[in-house]
Amino acid sequence: xxxxxxxxxxxxxxSTVSRIINSPDNSFASKEVRDxxxxxxxxxxxxxxxxxxxLKQANAAKHKRNSIVCxxxxxxxxxxxxxxxxxxxxxEQHSLSVEVVVSNILTSNxxxxxxxxxxxxxxxxxxxxxxxxxxxxxxxxxxxVVYVGRNPLDTAFDQVICDGREATEKAMTLLLKNGHKHIAxxxxxxxxxxxxxxxxxMKKISxxxxxxxxxxxxxxxxxxxxxxxxxxxxxxxxPTAVFxxxxxxxxxxxxxxxESRIKIPEDLSVIGMDNIELSAYVxxxxxxxxxxxxxxxxxxxxxxxxxxxxxxxxPVKIILPSKLIERESVWPQGYIDKGSYI
Numbered sequence: 001x002x003x004x005x006x007x008x009x010x011x012x013x014x015s016t017v018s019r020i021i022n023s024p025d026n027s028f029a030s031k032e033v034r035d036x037x038x039x040x041x042x043x044x045x046x047x048x049x050x051x052x053x054x055l056k057q058a059n060a061a062k063h064k065r066n067s068i069v070c071x072x073x074x075x076x077x078x079x080x081x082x083x084x085x086x087x088x089x090x091x092e093q094h095s096l097s098v099e100v101v102v103s104n105i106l107t108s109n110x111x112x113x114x115x116x117x118x119x120x121x122x123x124x125x126x127x128x129x130x131x132x133x134x135x136x137x138x139x140x141x142x143x144x145v146v147y148v149g150r151n152p153l154d155t156a157f158d159q160v161i162c163d164g165r166e167a168t169e170k171a172m173t174l175l176l177k178n179g180h181k182h183i184a185x186x187x188x189x190x191x192x193x194x195x196x197x198x199x200x201x202m203k204k205i206s207x208x209x210x211x212x213x214x215x216x217x218x219x220x221x222x223x224x225x226x227x228x229x230x231x232x233x234x235x236x237x238x239p240t241a242v243f244x245x246x247x248x249x250x251x252x253x254x255x256x257x258x259e260s261r262i263k264i265p266e267d268l269s270v271i272g273m274d275n276i277e278l279s280a281y282v283x284x285x286x287x288x289x290x291x292x293x294x295x296x297x298x299x300x301x302x303x304x305x306x307x308x309x310x311x312x313x314x315p316v317k318i319i320l321p322s323k324l325i326e327r328e329s330v331w332p333q334g335y336i337d338k339g340s341y342i
Contacts, residue, residue, distance in 0.1 A: 001044045009044075010037045021048075021096060025294065026089040027277060035079070038092055045101045068095060068304065070105045071138065073128030073149070078105055080220055082248060082276040083293055084127050087148055090297025091125055098305065123308060125300050126157070129191075146304045148296050151193050152317070158307060159317045160300045164245075164273075167289040167322035168197035171243050171271045174287070174324060179333035180241040180269060181205050184213040186227035186253060187245025194245045194273070213239055217249065224252030232260055238268060240333045247272035247279045247288055254282065254329070265331040275325050284328035292320050 003021075007014040012033060019028045020037050028034070040046075045067075070088050075081045078088055092102045122143040129151045130138070138145060139155075147157045150164030175183055183202065189195045195214065202212055215230050217223030224244065231238070244250035250272030254264050264270055264284055272279060275290035303316055 001046045003048075006037065006040050006044070006046060010040045012037065021093060023093075025277070026086055026093075031079070034089075038089070041092070041096075042102055042104060045103060046096075047099050047101060048096055066099065067101045067103045067123060068301070069103055069124045069142070071124050071126045071130075072105065072107045073126060073130040073134070074219070075128065076107060081128070081246075082278070083246065083274040083291060086276070086293035087127050087297040087300075090294040091127075091301055094298045094301045098301065100301065100305065123304060125297075125304060129153070144304060144307045146300045146307070148300045150291065151191070156315050158303045158315055160296050160303065160320065161317065162291045162296060162320045162322055163193070165193040165197040167273055167291065168194045168243070168245075169201065170322060170324045171273065171289050172198060172201040174326070174330060175241045175243065175269065175271060176201070176205075178241075178269070178330060180239075181333075182213070182237075182239040182241070184215065184231060184239040184242045185245070186215050186217060186224060186231075186242060186249050187219055189214055189216040192245070198243055219246040219249055221248045221252040224249035225256050228253040228256035232256075238262070241269040241271070241330070244270065244272045247274045247276045247286060250286055250288070250329075251278060251282050254286075265329050269330040269333075271330055275323075279325075280327070287327045287330040288325050290323040290325050292322075295320055 003017050004014045007017045010017065016029055016033065017037055020034055026034065068091070070091055072078060072084055075084060078085050088105060095102050124138065124142040124145050126138060126145060126147045127149065129149050135153065135155050145157045146160065147153055147155065148160045150162055150167070152159060152161050172183070185195060185198045187194060198214070199212060213235060215227040217227045227249065242253065244253060250270050254270055257264060257268060262268055270286070272286050272288040273291065275288045279286040279288050299318055303318070306312055
């Protein structure tokens with residue numbers, strides 16, 4: 001399989017395939033085209049080095065050793081979570097550069113085949129939090145595993161973490177510094193470090209935890225729109241700010257607030273998490289906490305290969321830093337300006 005053949009199957013030019021493979025931030029071409037190209041790459045198990053491919057085909061043991069399965073936690077499909085998608089694309093891109101095949105992308109919550117992948121390769125990168133039963137199933141199924149996420153797991157897996165708790169503390173510190181004391185939370189609440197960090201920050205303001213304005217929704221655009229809808233229906237007095245556990249939640253919530261003529265940030269400040277590509281293009285531009293998705297995916301591949309090649313035996317945990325990205329969606333509480341984003 002060559003780049004030219006991939007292009008023919010995907011219905012694009014060879015240069016488009018090459019640029020998609022080598023795009024450092026997964027931004028070249030439309031999402032639909034990118035998805036189509038990567039689907040062909042996985043289906044035909046393309047590797048850029050033809051000598052490496054011939055050796056792989058001639059040697060089943062090497063084929064097994066140099067193949068990776070990505071297992072997504074908490075989502076039905078990769079397009080549901082832009083942050084997971086960015087990590088997965090980084091895994092695929094870096095795998096190609098080191099002549100490794102990403103054979104499949106599976107969803108642990110909705111696809112039982114994550115326990116019985118077609119190749120039985122035994123090497124997996126798990127992206128996103130999974131529960132105890134899923135951890136046990138993956139331990140039984142895969143020999144070498146790296147977990148990538150924001151919530152550290154109590155497991156012997158190698159892990160690449162950008163701490164969601166620390167990132168939330170940065171978001172909450174910004175809101176508190178801007179005078180916000182009535183802050184809502186949109187996102188998952190069960191075993192979720194972002195919610196725990198939010199609750200701890202609010203406790204410093206008031207010991208009355210029953211007054212928390214927390215709405216439990218999935219970290220999706222549907223969840224964000226629903227959370228804003230619930231807030232508008234159930235709370236007579238709006239908070240002055242909302243911390244959203246993902247940018248997808250924040251962007252959808254902002255849309256729902258605008259539909260009710262609530263101005264962002266004049267009436268309500270909103271902050272997200274992840275710094276997905278769209279966050280810089282909505283109006284107002286979303287203030288968020290950046291998670292280094294590309295680095296997380298790249299490092300996960302390196303750690304997995306080191307594990308496969310017996311470079312280490314003890315569990316490795318790499319902690320990567322988050323970064324506050326201040327844009328336009330957070331203002332000081334009570335600040336008045338003549339501008340409007342409606």
